[in-house]
Amino acid sequence: MDNQNSERSNVIIGSYTPPDENGNGEIIKRVFFRQGKIFKDYGAFYNNPEEVCYIPELSDTTYTGNNIRGMCNNQEDMAEELFEQLDWQHPESLKEDWLVTGEWDYCDKCGKLFDCYGKTKCPHCGSDYNGGK
Ligand SMILES: [Zn+2]
Numbered sequence: 001m002d003n004q005n006s007e008r009s010n011v012i013i014g015s016y017t018p019p020d021e022n023g024n025g026e027i028i029k030r031v032f033f034r035q036g037k038i039f040k041d042y043g044a045f046y047n048n049p050e051e052v053c054y055i056p057e058l059s060d061t062t063y064t065g066n067n068i069r070g071m072c073n074n075q076e077d078m079a080e081e082l083f084e085q086l087d088w089q090h091p092e093s094l095k096e097d098w099l100v101t102g103e104w105d106y107c108d109k110c111g112k113l114f115d116c117y118g119k120t121k122c123p124h125c126g127s128d129y130n131g132g133k
Contacts, residue, residue, distance in 0.1 A: 009046045014039035016052050016062070028055055036088025045083050057088040071095055078104070078113045102131070 016039050017027040030037040036057035044053035049065035065083070068091050072078040082091055089097075098104040105116035110125040122129050 008042045011042040012040070014055075016041065016055065018052060028060060030055065030057070034087035038086070038088060040086065054083065054086055054091065056086070056090045059090070061090065063091060067091075073111075073113050075113055081115075105129070 013033045014031040014037075015027070015029045017025065019026040028039055030039050033040060038057055039052075039055040041051070041053045044051040045065040045068070049069065051064060052062040053065050054063045054068070055061065065079070068083050069076065069079040071091055072082055072095070082095055086094060095104070099106075103115065103117050104113055106113055107122040107124060107127065107129065109127040110122060112122070112124040114123050116129060116131075119129055121127065
């Protein structure tokens with residue numbers, strides 16, 4: 001790994017012990033990070049996409065890297081942006097916030113997500129973008 005995330009890829013905030021095959025023994029230990037108490041495992045997100053990499057502050061819902069990638073059309077750059085910014089909220093909620101506030105949008109033509117703020121063209125297919133909806 002020599003990308004820009006490599007220095008963070010061994011950062012773990014809190015700890016998580018998954019349940020055994022009978023569903024017992026799950027242990028969630030959250031630690032305060034930026035805005036809330038969460039579990040967040042950068043190495044799991046970047047290197048082990050089927051492992052739990054994030055648990056928000058207000059529920060015990062567990063997310064794997066692939067869950068987060070799935071929310072982002074499996075677009076790696078968008079999934080990384082979403083994961084990096086999580087500090088208390090559910091990833092679905094943060095993504096919805098960004099769609100509502102005009103940070104992110106889906107292209108009408110190609111259907112891909114992109115950082116739409118200030119953009120006049122879709123960076124994926126090049127079709128004109130005028131702020132959506
Ligand atoms: Zn497009």
